[in-house]
Amino acid sequence: MAHAPHRQQGFTLLELMVVVALLAVVVGMASLSLRDSAAARLDEEAARLSALLEGARARSRAMGVEVEWQPLPDQPGFRFVGLPDTVHLPDRWLDEGTHAEIIGASSLVLGPEPVIGAQRVVLSLGERRVVLATDGLGAFAPLAEPEGKPAP
Numbered sequence: 495m496a497h498a499p500h501r502q503q504g505f506t507l508l509e510l511m512v513v514v515a516l517l518a519v520v521v522g523m524a525s526l527s528l529r530d531s532a533a534a535r536l537d538e539e540a541a542r543l544s545a546l547l548e549g550a551r552a553r554s555r556a557m558g559v560e561v562e563w564q565p566l567p568d569q570p571g572f573r574f575v576g577l578p579d580t581v582h583l584p585d586r587w588l589d590e591g592t593h594a595e596i597i598g599a600s601s602l603v604l605g606p607e608p609v610i611g612a613q614r615v616v617l618s619l620g621e622r623r624v625v626l627a628t629d630g631l632g633a634f635a636p637l638a639e640p641e642g643k644p645a646p
Contacts, residue, residue: 539589564602
């Protein structure tokens with residue numbers, strides 16, 4: 495009687511390790527691509543507001559007029575005070591749940607002087623907060639928070 499060739503049953507350890515490694519890579523990539531939507535929306539609002547403030551600051555210097563930015567406390571929006579009526583800048587948040595609070599003042603002064611003084615504004619959306627700040631020379635940019643410390 496001839497023996498039938500012995501067929502392997504199951505998987506080898508190497509095959510199992512390759513499958514587990516591939517699964518780990520896929521799960522890692524998926525978890526990195528899934529971001530908290532509130533954090534993403536707030537980062538988008540911060541980047542947009544920073545660009546709007548810098549645009550208004552440049553127009554203020556170019557036109558030689560004093561321009562201020564003020565959040566509207568009872569409405570989901572903000573306004574630029576001092577720009578001519580012919581200049582139309584956005585006045586609403588992308589997400590109506592966004593709120594802004596200026597630290598230490600009622601408005602941000604954007605010019606016309608090249609040096610405007612240090613200023614900060616806190617944007618919040620739900621439990622998330624981002625602080626945009628300038629030292630008066632540079633552009634408004636998000637502040638990095640120290641580990642474990644919430645923004646002011």
